[in-house]
Amino acid sequence: MRVNGVVHAAPSDTRRLLSDHLRHDLGLTGTHVGCEHGVCGCCTVLLDGAPVRSCLMLAVQAEGHEVTTIEGLAADGAPLHPVQQAFHECHGLQCGFCTPGFVMSVVGLLAQHPNPTAEQVDEGISGNLCRCTGYASIRRAVVRAAELSKK
Amino acid sequence: MKPPPFEYHAPATVDEACTLLASLEDAKVLAGGQSLVPLLNFRLARPAHLIDINRIAGLDGIYERDGGVAIQALARQAAVEDSDLVARICPLLSAAVRLVAHRVIRNRGTVCGSLAHADPASELPAVLLALGGHVVARSTRGERHIEAEGLFQGVMETAIAPDELLVEAWFPASSQPFAIVEESRRHGDFALAGVVRAADRLALFGVAPTPVLADPRDPLKGLQPSGDLEATPAFRLQLVRVLTEKAFAA
Numbered sequence: 001m002r003v004n005g006v007v008h009a010a011p012s013d014t015r016r017l018l019s020d021h022l023r024h025d026l027g028l029t030g031t032h033v034g035c036e037h038g039v040c041g042c043c044t045v046l047l048d049g050a051p052v053r054s055c056l057m058l059a060v061q062a063e064g065h066e067v068t069t070i071e072g073l074a075a076d077g078a079p080l081h082p083v084q085q086a087f088h089e090c091h092g093l094q095c096g097f098c099t100p101g102f103v104m105s106v107v108g109l110l111a112q113h114p115n116p117t118a119e120q121v122d123e124g125i126s127g128n129l130c131r132c133t134g135y136a137s138i139r140r141a142v143v144r145a146a147e148l149s150k151k
Numbered sequence: 152m153k154p155p156p157f158e159y160h161a162p163a164t165v166d167e168a169c170t171l172l173a174s175l176e177d178a179k180v181l182a183g184g185q186s187l188v189p190l191l192n193f194r195l196a197r198p199a200h201l202i203d204i205n206r207i208a209g210l211d212g213i214y215e216r217d218g219g220v221a222i223q224a225l226a227r228q229a230a231v232e233d234s235d236l237v238a239r240i241c242p243l244l245s246a247a248v249r250l251v252a253h254r255v256i257r258n259r260g261t262v263c264g265s266l267a268h269a270d271p272a273s274e275l276p277a278v279l280l281a282l283g284g285h286v287v288a289r290s291t292r293g294e295r296h297i298e299a300e301g302l303f304q305g306v307m308e309t310a311i312a313p314d315e316l317l318v319e320a321w322f323p324a325s326s327q328p329f330a331i332v333e334e335s336r337r338h339g340d341f342a343l344a345g346v347v348r349a350a351d352r353l354a355l356f357g358v359a360p361t362p363v364l365a366d367p368r369d370p371l372k373g374l375q376p377s378g379d380l381e382a383t384p385a386f387r388l389q390l391v392r393v394l395t396e397k398a399f400a401a
Contacts, residue, residue, distance in 0.1 A: 014159035014201075017192070037189035044255055050229070051255045056188040058181075060159065061205060105255055112254075126338045127253025 001062040003028065004072030010063040019043040021059035022069055030070035030100050034129075041128030044101040044108075045069050051108035070100035073107070082148035083107050083141075092141030094132035102128045106142050110149055116142065154191035161203045165289060165318060168204055173291045173314045175200045180316060182224060185252065185260035186268045210318070215240060219284065219323040224316070228257035228265070243325035243349060247278045250331065253339045266302070267317045269309050269361070272341040274331065276303055277362035281347040281354035284322045288315040296321075303361035326350050330398040333357070334390050336381060343382045344390035346370070348398040358387050370395045 001010055003026060011021050019036070022028045022045070034040035036055045043054040046068035054067075073081035080088065083106050093099040102125060109116060109124030116124060121142045130138060160175075162168040172178055179198035181187055182205070190196035204210065204224060211225035213234050220240045222231060231237050231248050238245045244262075251257060251265065251274055265275040266286060279286075279299040286297050288311050297310050304310055311317055326349070333345030333356075344357045353367045358376035366372060376387035 015154045015157065017153070017188075020153070036192050038185060038252075038256060041253075041255065047258075050258045052259050053185075053255060055192070056184050056256075056259065058154075058159070058184075058188075058203075060161075061184075061203060108255065108258075123338075124254065127255045 001059075001065055001067055003067045004069060010060045014058060014060050016059045017055055018045070018057040018059045018062055018067070019054040021062075022054060022067070025059075028069050028071050032097055032100055034097070034101075039129070040098070040101070041105060042098055042101040044104040044128070046104060046108065049108075049111065051105050068104075070103060073103070081107070082151075083110070083145040086141045086145035086148050087138075090137050090141035090144050092134065092138045094130075094134050098128060098130045098132075102130070102138060106145055109142070110146055114149065115146060154188070155194050155197045157191075157198055157201045159201050159203065161206045163206055163208070165207060165210065165316065168202055168207065168316050169289055169291050169314070171200070171202050172316060175202075178202050178313070180204055180267070182264040182267075183227065183260040184264075185256050186264065186270065204316070213237060216321060219282075219321050220244070222262045222320045222322070224261065224263040224318050226262060228260045228262055229254060231262055232257060241282070241322045241325045243282065243329040243331065243347070244275075244278060244322050246329075247274045247331045247347070250274050250333060250342075256339075263317050263320050266320055267309060267311060269303050269307050270341070271306055271360055271362065272343075272345075272357040274333065274342070274345060274347075274356065277345065277347045277354040277356035278331065278349075279320065279322065280362045280364060281349040281352050282323045282325060283349075283352070284320065286311070286317050287319040287321070288312070289318045290315040294318075300364070306360045332394045332397050334394065344376070344387045344394065346391065346394040346398050348395075353395065353398070355391055358391055365391075365395075367395060367399055 022031045032042040034042035038053045038056045045054045178200035181203045212223040330348040333342035335342045342357045347354045356362045378384045
């Protein structure tokens with residue numbers, strides 16, 4: 001499988017979840033693990049460009065596919081990805097635990113709806129939980145991300 | 152978290168998958184995994200063998216058949232949601248699939264998987280029942296159609312035999328008027344109760360061990376929903392009454 005453009009072998013242990021593979025085998029700890037049953041959205045990554053829950057996939061299933069994690073959005077020292085920049089500008093994070101999942105979901109949302117309506121914004125982030133309850137600023141960040149993505 | 156030990160199989164064809172299902176004891180089919188993997192993670196399911204059908208090419212079709220729309224085993228819910236064909240032939244299915252969890256889940260989850268999983272509170276089994284659709288089950292013994300009315304047998308139990316693979320679901324064209332209305336605590340959660348209207352047919356979900364057909368003039372007849380932390384039986388009955396009114400007001 002390719003992870004952030006780099007080819008890696010799939011783990012030999014077939015019951016390794018993709019989330020655990022990314023974190024423990026590849027050291028990509030930006031993908032967070034919360035509920036591990038698909039509810040919280042913290043572990044969201046892109047699979048061939050579409051957001052999916054990495055805790056609900058076996059790592060072997062990603063063989064032959066392209067996985068993008070939060071680390072793959074912008075290289076160290078490079079300008080932030082528009083969605084990251086928007087979360088930064090709009091204070092779309094407090095403790096930051098849910099943030100990688102939100103950012104990956106929003107990247108997927110904007111790919112599907114480059115100019116999301118308020119309803120599409122709410123629908124797009126409804127699968128991610130923020131325990132700091134910073135949803136108002138996260139909503140603003142999504143709108144800002146749509147603006148920044150066009151520049 | 153780690154699923155319990157299992158032997159992993161990734162067949163490349165439907166025939167290979169059927170051969171595996173026929174020869175292995177205690178095997179489970181893995182499609183989108185959005186219901187099965189949580190069960191594995193919690194170790195509520197401990198199958199000896201996992202048959203991952205995601206490597207089977209050409210099993211993700213959505214096509215017109217016999218005046219309805221056929222959805223193959225690997226067609227993701229998101230693809231069904233975005234399908235112009237489904238929107239044209241069976242807009243009820245387009246509306247229903249949007250109520251299934253969240254888009255990120257629908258990017259992996261499959262329509263056929265929801266039917267085979269048969270959670271009593273899920274939308275798609277009730278839609279298949281309201282419309283009078285069927286599923287196509289394949290095994291080394293051959294292929295058969297299972298009508299929706301005989302498919303759902305209990306909580307997460309279907310008439311699909313252990314050696315059969317659900318390869319396709321068929322939804323008849325949804326004639327006007329149609330509606331799907333549900334009540335859940337949060338958007339995307341399982342419904343506390345829900346109703347599907349297809350013309351003059353009514354199916355209920357979340358209020359019995361399986362989705363059930365009901366008389367629109369007396370939807371509560373014979374209904375004995377269970378109670379839990381989220382809703383008492385009386386509240387579920389009240390929801391069915393109100394949601395049915397809403398569905399038939401349209």
